[in-house]
Amino acid sequence: xxxxxxxxxxxxxxxxxxxxxxxxxxxxxxxxxxxxxxxxxxxxxxxxxxxxxxxxxxxxxxxxxxxxxxxxxxxxxxxxxxxxxxxxxxxxxxxxxxxxxxxxxxxxxxxxxxxxxxxxxxxxxxxxxxxxxxxxxxxxxxxxxxxxxxxxxxxxxxxxxxxxxxxxx
Numbered sequence: 346x347x348x349x350x351x352x353x354x355x356x357x358x359x360x361x362x363x364x365x366x367x368x369x370x371x372x373x374x375x376x377x378x379x380x381x382x383x384x385x386x387x388x389x390x391x392x393x394x395x396x397x398x399x400x401x402x403x404x405x406x407x408x409x410x411x412x413x414x415x416x417x418x419x420x421x422x423x424x425x426x427x428x429x430x431x432x433x434x435x436x437x438x439x440x441x442x443x444x445x446x447x448x449x450x451x452x453x454x455x456x457x458x459x460x461x462x463x464x465x466x467x468x469x470x471x472x473x474x475x476x477x478x479x480x481x482x483x484x485x486x487x488x489x490x491x492x493x494x495x496x497x498x499x500x501x502x503x504x505x506x507x508x509x510x511x512x513x514x
Contacts, residue, residue, distance in 0.1 A: 349385075350376075351376070351385045351386050351387075351388075352384055352385050352386075354376055354386060354425065355424065355425035355427075356424055356425065357424060357425065357426075358410060358411065358423055358424040359402055359405070359406025359407070359410075359411040359414055359422070359423060359424065359426065360406075360410045360411040360412070360414075360423075362402055362406075362411075362426065363399050363402045363403065363406070363411065363413050363414070364411060364412055364413050369395060369399055370395075372391060372392065372395055372444075373391070373392045373395060373398045374388055374389055374390065374391050374392070374444070374447060375389040375390045375392075375430050375450070375469070376388065376389050377389040377469040377472035378472055380472075387469060387472035388443075388444060388446070388447045388469065388472075389447060389469035389472065390430075390432070390434070390447055390448050390449070390450045390469055391438075391444065391447050391448070391449045391450065392432075392449075392450055392453060393435060393449050393450060393451040393453075394451070394453075397453070397455070398455065399413075401455050402414070402426065403415050403416075404416055405421065405422065405426060406421065406422060406423065406426070407419075407421035407422060407423045408421075409423070410423055411423065427458035428455050428456060428457065428458050429455075429456045429457065429458055429459075429460045429461065429462060430450070430453055430454070430455055430456070431453065431454045431456070431462075431463075432450035432451065432452055432453025432454065433450065433451055433452045433453070434448045434449070434450060435449050435450070435451035435452075436448065436449040437449075447469065448469070
């Protein structure tokens with residue numbers, strides 16, 4: 346059963362996340378907010394350590410359909426892993442719109458989705474460049490500067506500043 350994980354991540358099963366070797370080898374990402382226009386979540390941050398993600402997913406997901414999962418609780422989820430992630434941006438992406446364009450998180454911690462963020466939620470860089478038709482959708486920087494006309498900056502984590510400019514298509 347194919348599920349577009351950017352459109353419906355809540356339907357992505359633990360089996361599909363961690364059982365097929367090609368899925369484990371492809372790595373994992375934190376998704377950004379859903380774009381209401383496209384119906385797709387934007388790519389957020391890549392994890393630098395797939396093993397950590399897989400080992401935790403095994404303990405969270407319900408054993409059964411997911412053959413690698415170890416959680417035998419009947420109320421454990423079979424799909425739709427919602428988590429809160431805290432980590433350090435160790436490398437910026439290459440600036441493209443694809444997977445390699447996303448920053449890499451290291452020294453990360455994955456917590457239950459019910460755990461809130463200590464600080465403001467971080468908006469992933471690829472989620473900032475949205476359509477230019479709505480002036481409140483990301484084309485304006487944090488200081489209300491017009492990011493279509495000048496470079497804007499956002500601090501991803503202490504010591505890592507992202508500078509970007511939204512290109513008009």
